[in-house]
Amino acid sequence: MRPIRLDHRKFHCSKLPFLSGRWKFQQSTYPVGWITGNPGDAPGAPGGPGRLVAECGRLIDAGRLRLPAPPAPAPRLRNADPTFPNPNPKPSKTPKTRKPFPHRLYLPPTQACPCLTVSVIIVNYNVRFFLEQCLHSLRAAARGLEVEAIVVDNNSTDGSPEYLKARFPELIYHVNTQNVGFAKACNQGLALASGEYILFLNPDTLLAEDTLHVCLDFFRRHPKAGGLGIRMIDGTGAFLRESKRSFPGPMTALYKLFGLSLLFPRSRSFGRYHLGHLSEHANWEVDVLAGAFMLIPRKVLDEVGSFDETFFMYGEDVDLSYRIQAAGYQNWYVAESSIIHFKGESTKRGSLNYVRLFYSAMNIFVRKHYGGTQARLFRASIHAAIGVRAALAAAAKFIRWIGLPIIDGILLLLSFWLVKELWTHYVRTDIVLPEALIRFSLPAYALAYIVTAYYAGLYDKIYRRGNLLRAAAFASLVLLAGYALLPEKLRFSRAILLFGALLSFVAIGTVRRILLSAGVLQRPAESADKPFVLVAAAPGEYGAVTTLLERHKRHQNIIGRVGGAPGEPGSVAGLAEVGSAVRALGAEELIFCAGSLSYKEIIAHTARLRSSVRLRYHAAGSDSVVGSDSKDSSGEALSIHEPLRLALPGPRRSKRLLDVALSAAFLLTLPLHLLAVRRPGSFAVRCAQVLLGRRTWVGYCLPPSGGLPPLRPGVLCPNGPGRALLPGLPAESLRQIDRWYARDFDAGQDLRIILKNYRWLGL
Template sequence: MKDLSVIIVNYNVSYFLEQCLLSVRKAVRGLQVEVFVVDNNSVDGSVEMVRRRFPEVKLLANQENLGFSKANNQAIRQAQGKYILLLNPDTVVEEDTFCKCFRFMEEHPNAGALGVKMMDGAGKFLPESKRGLPTPWVAFSKVFGLAALFPTSAFFNRYHLGHLPQDQVHPVDILAGAFMFMRDEVLEKVGLLDEDFFMYGEDIDLSYRIKQGGFEVYYFPETRIIHYKGESTRKTSVNYVFMFYRAMRIFAEKHFSGRQARVYSFLIRLAIYLRAALALVYRGVQGVFPLALDGLCLALGAMVGEKVVPNPMSLDPSPMWAAYFGVWLGTAFFSGAYDKPPRLNRLVQGMLWGSILLVAFSSIVSIVGEINKKHVLVAVLLGLVGMTFWRLVWHFQEYGHWRFGEPKTKRIAVVGSGKEVKRASSLLRQAGAQEPLTQFEPQHTPADLQQIKEVIEIYKINELIFCGKDLAVSQIIEWMVQIHNRAVEFKILPENSAYIIGSSSKNTRGDYYALHIEVNLLNPYHQRNKVVLNSLVSVLLLLLAPVLIWRIKGKGQFLKNCLGNLVGLYQWVGLKATATPDARPAILSPVDKISSARISPAAARQIEVVYAKEYTAYADLLILARNLPNLGRRVA
């Protein structure tokens, strides 16, 4: 029997997985450990990378995305370890993490499972390291913001157990699925992960069953891990909200009964609709706010223009101005004026095209009498001044300089040996990023930390890259915690890796430097066109519904699909074989362009990769035209 079986479920995060496995390789020393990687049909080369770089790993390569629970259970059934560790691929463990956890469990026979102290990519403590049972009151306090208002209250914030010190061992109720160190005999008694949970809630359910089985669940802060993506990732995503609270509802129906179950179910349903509404409002405000500012600038320009070039007409010009503003803002939108970082030429180009369209339209229908052309010219010029000014202020606040179109200036320092610093510089060049301003080679003495702080101060460093080959993970985490500064971001260059990985907070997806590969579907221009196309197609289909609906299978679902696409919940054509769990559900996929017959998963993935790389709006229209009878298909 092995001492420990480490199980990592991976889905399209090859760069994180590589770094995680490198840290695991160092942490297994002193124990008999087997490592499983269960890949859920990734298309980013994860399987090939594991086979090439980590031959000691037991790789289970699935041909479809089975979800977190099923994939973990696959490996647990094959595991030979006395202890089982479920570990996320977007984590980095300290060199002594496994030994310390093993020792603690050996010394506490009543312990069924433990979790450790988790830090985000900026060195900040993640409160989900320790959690309480989501009873109706705990769920209510969390959903309605009372936990956030009173973070250290034992009454209001039992969800994150904010009243318990971060640096002391405590029995807790719930562990995070990112790191669950469990006794194998306990799993044999209480059962494996519940496969009704696809992505969220399985950690809550399993922790609860371990407690119900008579074992303790511990928070163990004497070792730390980095967890790049905390629980808040994509919480503004409507799909995330429904998936997470669906998981909570499954938990409630499984473990509560009677009045408690009814109250919990009511709160969860209320939370689903409340959070989904808030997510939609937040996304709407984010999208509309820049447009509203530009509209205000144009309105002020029109008001000033009225004084400079009086309008001789007695008719109220307000409706015409509203139409003019709509055309200007529309052409600015499609010219990329709202893409980041903002570029002045895109804004000017949009205003110019809008003005040309307005002049041409006015000449054709002879309505220029209502609004003087000189008045229009003054309005757009003054509006441009206002739009440029607010963009300039925002650009400086966001990127720290006044140069339009340029992202935030990176002032990078690399901590490591000369050889690794050169490798980091080469990777940064290949990724099109700025090269390091300076380097620091640690002497592995207590003075290192102070010297790093001095380097940051002298060179005004805002990004620090640690070389994983030269530094222990425990040392990197300690320096991140001690340096912790909002102005400084941290990244790690793993040993022999082609990626430099980091994340500025738990709310930010982990990012990385690597060779740039152009994928049209990720381009803001094409993403914008795809969203607009979905809505326009939905409006057209709704207008033509009385004629088309007789040809369409699933007529009721067809109307739901139209409305779902109109408000952005669904997409008409999207990735399915290669979709991420938080992607918007799609009615059709690129495979529908080829044939309705079944094809192999590998072929489907290849078709979707080509679609993503070469995407155009015409591709979606072609797929829709060939599949009109299937537009009533259920989302997937």
């Protein structure tokens, strides 16, 4: 006979049907107690459900268990199904003032009983696949513990709530209608939490099986510990220095600003902010806990308060760590277990927005906790850092988005001019080119080259040499074709165009290499877009990963399976030999499958294989593979869902090019369309809107949701004239049409839709 805990996490009316019409159990901070008996026993069995009902009656008669009368009107009842998501009723600050739901067993707060161990609070914003892998690792880490997970979604646009609720119905969800910031979202999750310990966890993390056990054991051994952080590595296996930090000060800010902390990372003085002189493999008392993993006892939070919502993002962890220390508690860095923190998934580091948010948070922290000369010096150093970092970020952004075409235009003009000078002085000395023609023609050819290169992908976010080669080829063809159509009086030399384009190709390529070396441009992965892949998995998991990669046309590149033990049938190597197998087989990517492999093993091998191969992660039973090759940039996520072509930059450019070309052609021939289209005045307005980028000729039937790429409002829908003229179609069918359109997008199909529904373009 085992005890039954009368709590929504352990006991449900569905296990005792004869109770389902009498009581439901309140979800509160206080469990309702323990009573002996087995839920599966017959009603009349000794110690069974009959005993349970009798004991409940005895407790009610003794005044130890209350059955409150139902208020009017009755609020929403909790479903008896244990898989039903939490409806997130807004609790009050103290359990004593919490209003119980009708017909629920409620234990007075004075009743002593065990409580939930850990409440995990995760704030999500547009990282559903990383969060899926995080939750699978949390399930493994929670074995043997009483753990609840609360996900607060900050108005994600990638369909995160719908995607995750279907896969993790046991979670508690809170969905915001706007991005309220990290601090406020954590406080919203804290209001729903009922654990003895609160873990604030980032969604782009993977926990080992022993992580929570190690941390809770550390708290039992250190009663003065008020907060705890963990050793973190990134997706490449590199140690993350922010795992252990000191409080920011004037000198640490200056050392960081002038780069001394990077030059001397292990110096006690210059590397003090990240405590580089302390070993990453030992436990240390530190000042600051990293917000990616903060485990704090509930009693400490009740004493010092939760996150300060003045901090929108960044700095709130430093502020809370400061208050924990000020209350007389200790903050600890624990190296007995490790987690993976991909970073870059919920943060775009190096951007102007990042600089503004980060240093504004530091400024708030200084005003709040420092005073006198120290505060003035600190603020001065922060303002200097803001100015320098903002200038660098602005320069990098200018070069990436505006400066690159300008630089390329200058290189093109210089190339054409140099070839013209060499050609007329050493090859065709008998010709004289009109100076006015040269001044007009060379800028026009340079502009045509840049526009063609843009649509060929030269200015994509990630630079690839293939894009440069394709852009140079297409641009040269466009220039030569356009030159052939010009009148004779506007031509001067095909050779100057051809050799000028070739010289500019070399010059642009050289400048791109310099900018890559300086870190201004984002460097692509060292391996190809479809690398050779090894999969570390059991046979069943290997088949699931193969199916997933097949959706993305990458299964042909799988070169073998790494088994758990050496000599395992069907494997090319054992897990212990994975490093040798990567080098021997020339693998460029390794996918770890958590299932037969433990997360602890995966994290250990991630650290050993640091930077030698691209690492990806997949949990058995999940529908995605995730990974990140840099802590400063977004990672890669592949899902079982078919990829959407409309999310790629190339198809989006071709769609925009078609919109611009058709709009310009319609406006130039507007009189011809006045009698052919309905509402010709509206048709002219639509042409202008599409040309200016406010609309697109073919758009979605409904506002984009569920992870569809954003799109301007459409004049037409993929199914034709739109919902206004086809009101009978249900919303679900229209959403499916939108998904098919985004998945199979083709500019030729857009053209066919426009021509087929030509007369409706004015509606």
